[in-house]
Every structure is written in structure tokens, then in C-alpha cells.
Amino acid sequence: MTDSLPRTTLTSRLFRPADRHLWQLAWPIILSNISVPLLGLVDTAVVGHLEDAVYLGAVTLGAVLFSFLYWGFGFLRMGTTGMTAQAHGRGDYDTLRTLLGQGIMLALVIGGLLLLLGSPLISLGLSLMEANEATRELAHGYASIRLWSAPAVLMNYVILGWFLGLGNSRVTLGILVLTNAINILLDLAFVPGLGMTSDGVALASVIADYCASGAGLWLVVRQLARMPGHSERAALFSLAAWGELIRVNQHLFVRTLCLLGATAYFTSQGASFGDNILAANAVLLQFVMITSYGLDGFAQAAESEVGRAVGQNDWQRFARSVGAATRFSLMTATGASVLLWLCGPLLIGLLTDLPEVRALAITYLPWMVAMPLVAVWSYLLDGIFIGATATREMRNTLVISLIAFVGLWPWLEQYGNHGLWLAFLLFTGVRSAVLAGYYFHHRRHRWC
Structure with missing residues (x-):
């Protein structure tokens, strides 16, 4: 018993x-x-x-x-x-x-x-x-x-x-x-x-x-x-009835353009190192995309639950929903990192049989092991902020993160593709950190 x-x-x-x-x-x-x-x-x-x-x-x-x-x-x-x-x-x-x-x-x-x-x-x-x-x-x-x-x-x-x-x-x-x-x-x-x-x-x-x-x-x-x-x-x-819809969507539009710009900038800088590194980065980005399937699922579920909690002014439900999304997101991110650490070379081999590309992808694989643990917070917090329709903060976060990415890259360029992945990881980290700052500010003043 x-x-x-x-x-x-x-x-x-x-x-x-x-x-x-x-x-x-x-x-x-x-x-x-x-x-x-x-x-x-x-x-x-x-x-x-x-x-x-x-x-x-x-x-x-x-x-x-x-x-x-x-x-x-x-x-x-x-x-x-x-x-x-x-x-x-x-x-x-x-x-x-x-x-x-x-x-x-x-x-x-x-x-x-x-x-x-x-x-x-x-x-x-x-x-x-x-x-x-x-x-x-x-x-x-x-x-x-x-x-x-x-x-x-x-x-x-x-x-x-x-x-x-x-x-x-x-x-x-x-x-x-x-x-x-x-x-x-x-x-x-x-x-x-x-x-x-x-x-x-x-x-x-x-x-x-x-x-x-x-x-x-x-x-x-x-x-x-x-x-x-x-x-x-x-x-x-x-026109008055469209005000809120336009306010929410215009910030999301700018936010998405910044995210697209960061991805394009990463790809273009990687291309400057040659075709093999460009191909290796493309293989590694597939791992980022696959991990995002799980993290996006929990983030989008959080959008719905957080939105309903805000609409009901039910902050206990808000906290329960954020807690559940956090637990599932962390389990997914940790599982992805462990899987890439243990099976990364095997997974790379399934995506490419070109020896040079495979060797380069394995060289830069440690960045992929770290990425889910840093990126998980940006996915999770995006879902929370979308549910709360706090899209101005999402826009500001991506603008700040993109500026940080572009600003850091000249200092890290000397380290080659390792420097590029570090800059991209820092871009993701800044995105997570700024969103977290906004989250705790709102939790203190509006969310409780």
C-alpha cells in the first residue's frame, strides 16, 4: 500500500x-x-x-x-x-x-x-x-x-x-x-x-x-x-471594428519579416563559405525544422488555452496552461538534444551520402545539440504572447534579435562557420531572453 x-x-x-x-x-x-x-x-x-x-x-x-x-x-x-x-x-x-x-x-x-x-x-x-x-x-x-x-x-x-x-x-x-x-x-x-x-x-x-x-x-x-x-x-x-485586427496583425507581419530576414541572412553568409558548408548547414537546419514540429504543436496549443484564459480573466487557468506547455516543451527540447547527441551522425548519414558534406555536418553538430534548449523558450513564449495578443512585444523582440545577429556577425566572422552558428544561436538566445523579460514584466503588472 x-x-x-x-x-x-x-x-x-x-x-x-x-x-x-x-x-x-x-x-x-x-x-x-x-x-x-x-x-x-x-x-x-x-x-x-x-x-x-x-x-x-x-x-x-x-x-x-x-x-x-x-x-x-x-x-x-x-x-x-x-x-x-x-x-x-x-x-x-x-x-x-x-x-x-x-x-x-x-x-x-x-x-x-x-x-x-x-x-x-x-x-x-x-x-x-x-x-x-x-x-x-x-x-x-x-x-x-x-x-x-x-x-x-x-x-x-x-x-x-x-x-x-x-x-x-x-x-x-x-x-x-x-x-x-x-x-x-x-x-x-x-x-x-x-x-x-x-x-x-x-x-x-x-x-x-x-x-x-x-x-x-x-x-x-x-x-x-x-x-x-x-x-x-x-x-x-x-473601420473602427477593424482596429484591433489591424493592430495585432501589423506587428505580427513585421515580426515575420524579421524572422525571414534572419533566416535569409544566415543562409547567404553560409553560402560565402562554399557549396559544401552551405549543403552541410542545410542538412543541419533540417534538424531545427523537425524539432520545431513538436515545439510548435505545444506553442500553438498554448495560444488557444492562454487566449481563453485571458478572455475569461482567469489567471489560474492562465498559469496552469503556461505550466503544462512549459513541461511538454522542455521534455520535447531535451529529448531532441539527447537524440541529436547520441544519434546525430547516423541521422546526418540518412540525409546525405556525400562524404565531405557529411563530415562537415558532424563537425558542426554540437550547435544542433544546444539549439533546442535555447530555442524552446522562444517557441513557448511566442505561443503565450499570441494567445494574449501581445504582438507589439513579439515585433520588438524580433527587431532587437535581428539587430543583434547582424551586429554580432562581423565580430564572429573570423571563426568561420562555427562563428556563424554561434551568431545564430545568440540570435535565438536574445529572442528568448527578450521575450522572457517581457513575460515577467506583464506577469508582474497584468498576468498573475
């Missing part, structure tokens, strides 16, 4: 109700994140079996271009989640409807502008990438087709953010699984089946994105039918 008591206590501490609830929100998001690289692998495999490698190069360049382009408007997802979660916490169903309508309208306007301005943007983006003329020409054709998905992709951001704000992360999983399944089937139908090339991969993505937006809108209609309250059409066209 006495032996069972400690085990029961330990179990209750490890799996508290707040932990179980956060896990129920997080696991569909994590699975959704994992499904994204699966689609990339299928795209690569389908085009990689064509007779000329130029098609694979075109798809790769086009996909990178659109990752940057669409990621720049990721505020449509993040801002919608935080504001929706707070309105849900208040039980303000009229505002929930208004936020959804405003978000979709904003997504369609931005998507329409991208369609109008897309061609020069594509030309500019491809001109900044090193590739031969034939690859750039095919990539331009690929991107011109993919551009037609812009309204659907941005509208999907809003729909996914809205459902996450409602605490329904399984919709995210369902929509992304549907999107990727349709995309993969159409890849196989268009390329091996109909003999298309990179244009077939682009067309498959466009059709899949519109199918996803159609499914998302269907789910929205079902949710609205069950939801109390009514839609205020006047709020959709009132």
Missing part, C-alpha cells in the same frame, strides 16, 4: 488535467506539421524520376519561393487564433463571427493583390536565387501556376486559426491530411499518369488548396449553425 502511493503521486504530477487537455490540443497539430514534409518528399520523388534534373530544380526553387511568400502572411493564422480564443473565453459569439468574416475578407484582398502583383514578385524572387536560365524559366512557370492558389491558401490560414482559437485542433489535422492526400494523388495522376512535369506538380497543389478551402468553409458553416449569436454585417465594413 505504501509502495503505490509515490507512483500515484508521480503520475498525477506528470499527467495533470491541464497537461492532458494541452496534449489533446497539441497532438493533432504535431501530426499536421509532420504531414507537410511528407508532401515535399512525394513532390521530390515524382519529379525526381523525370528524365532531366532541371524539373526537380524548378520545383525546389518554386517551393522555396512560395514558402517565403506565404509564410510572410502567417499573421492571418496567428492573429486569428489569439483574438478568437479571447472572444471564445469571454463567450462573445458575435465577435467570433465578426473575426472570422474580417479574416476571410482580409485573406481574399491580400490573395487578390498577390494575383495582380505576382508576376513581378516571382521574377524578383527567382532573380535572387542562383540557378541556370533553364531552371529559372521552368520555376517561373511553376510559380505562375502556384500563384493562383494564393486566395485559397490565405483563407485556409484564417479558417485554421479560427478553429484553433475555438480549441478544435482536430480540424487542422483533418484539413491538412485532406490537402496533402489530394495533392499526392494528383501528383501521381498528372506527372506519371498524364506525362506532365513541374507544371503538373504546381497544378496539383492549386487544386488541393482549393479543395481544402472548400472543406474548411463547409466545416465553418456547420460550426456557425451550432453557435449562438448572430453576424453583424455592419462590423465587417466599419
